[in-house]
Amino acid sequence: MKQTATSSSIEDYVKVIYAYTEWQDKPITSSVLATRLGVANSSVSEMVRKLKDQGLVDHQPYSPIHLTPQGLALALAMVRRHRLLETYLVRELGYTWDEVHDEAEQLEHAVSEHFIERMSAKLGHPVRDPHGDPIPDAAGHITMPPSHRLDELDAGHTGRISRISDHDPELLRHLETLGIGLDTQLIVLGRPPFGAGCQIRLLDVQDSMHDAGPLTLGDEVAASLWLSSVGKHPDCTVQDVTGGSLMSEHYAEN
């Protein structure tokens, strides 16, 4: 357990390890880490040894990798930086939400703690970024209701989109053309497995009485959307999961 000389590479490793376990619990393996970082497996082996030396991860050879409390703290700090930066770029510099990821990726290693806190203050200390992802506070605590991934919800569930994966700008633009965005309300008509596409019904956010009709989303899209305020809709019964004929006169605001 040596010093805390966190290079930008080390920050990336820790961030990716954390990201893997943020919405699911099995720990990351060496090869998955390599793929996500875009480096060779051998580079990961070396680097993980270094992370272990610095007390940022627990790792036995040939086993998956876990963050230590210290590593988790660093990861949360990086996540905070990234998400605050994304929020700032969108709100203050007019970035579109599909442009922010790469810029934030660079900046998160370069900005000072002072910069981060100034930004947070100017934004009114937001708790979620433009994709709906939670922003930890300076102490690393997250205050946000839990979300459920769309492709893990059964038919008949309703909710509003609280989080959209930001890893594919293409996808973000696609969703925009479909009229799907943060806080869009929807009802799940189909259910997993989604190999053949997931049917959802959109509720127009502006006018909750208006039913935008069924829409088929590929499983890749379904795996990129998260819902909060999830529940079986009181006024809605799913008649036919595959056909998509759904009766509902009245959609209450959630």
Add this chain to the structure above:
Amino acid sequence: MKQTATSSSIEDYVKVIYAYTEWQDKPITSSVLATRLGVANSSVSEMVRKLKDQGLVDHQPYSPIHLTPQGLALALAMVRRHRLLETYLVRELGYTWDEVHDEAEQLEHAVSEHFIERMSAKLGHPVRDPHGDPIPDAAGHITMPPSHRLDELDAGHTGRISRISDHDPELLRHLETLGIGLDTQLIVLGRPPFGAGCQIRLLDVQDSMHDAGPLTLGDEVAASLWLSSVGKHPDCTVQDVTGGSLMSEHYAEN
């Protein structure tokens, strides 16, 4: 003349070479460059070879170093980045002007062209930074009246501060306590050499009739201040350069 793979080190070298010639004309030597970058002479020799390979500098062994047009373009781009960032940090994130330098130093290597132009637009395309230094436009052109360094002006000259060296945060704070800042108007009472201190008389910016009295500045301070709109003041005659008794009833706005 290889590719244009400009690392952040290369950017720093080019920036420092440019900075040395920005307000004076003799070219920089290897050892001065080493000192300013805080690296060993041997590191400079190696790196300058690389800069030459990339067509950024002209250099014969054992001679001073000159930027090529290509190197100058890169330097101006970096200067633009740095000064826009400083301006932005002060105007949008409430930084004090003695805090901005180090932050900008990091950020200038990390931000995208898109970020720079968004910032410039949001700031209304400023032509000078909080220290009064000129900000080149996107094409590398500078549009700003020339300045004169205080320790190079004779007694009896007037002008307003248009530029303050940003290399010593300590100094910036010191000037602040003296009430000296950008656009402060002043009359030079003493003259170089400044070994014994430079006498100046401040004109209060708020009330141009008010004479703040003589003030003695060390030569280090005098070498950090630049004046624009310089001229012999019409209503002012310097009676006694060393004693500091100066008669003047009426100071016109410049």
Add this chain to the structure above:
DNA sequence: CCTATTATTTCGGTATACCTAAATAATCAA
């Protein structure tokens, strides 16, 4: 003009963060 000093470059070496290819451990399937 030639020596002494100073400036600059060259020559091994170091650390970080990668790579490919070879070796080894773990897992799955017959």
Add this chain to the structure above:
DNA sequence: TTGATTATTTAGGTATACCGAAATAATAGG
């Protein structure tokens, strides 16, 4: 349970950007 396949690590090598020490060029003084 073993043999094949897959996952992971080790070994040897590259590029960048540093360093100190030794060698060499330039300059300044007698």
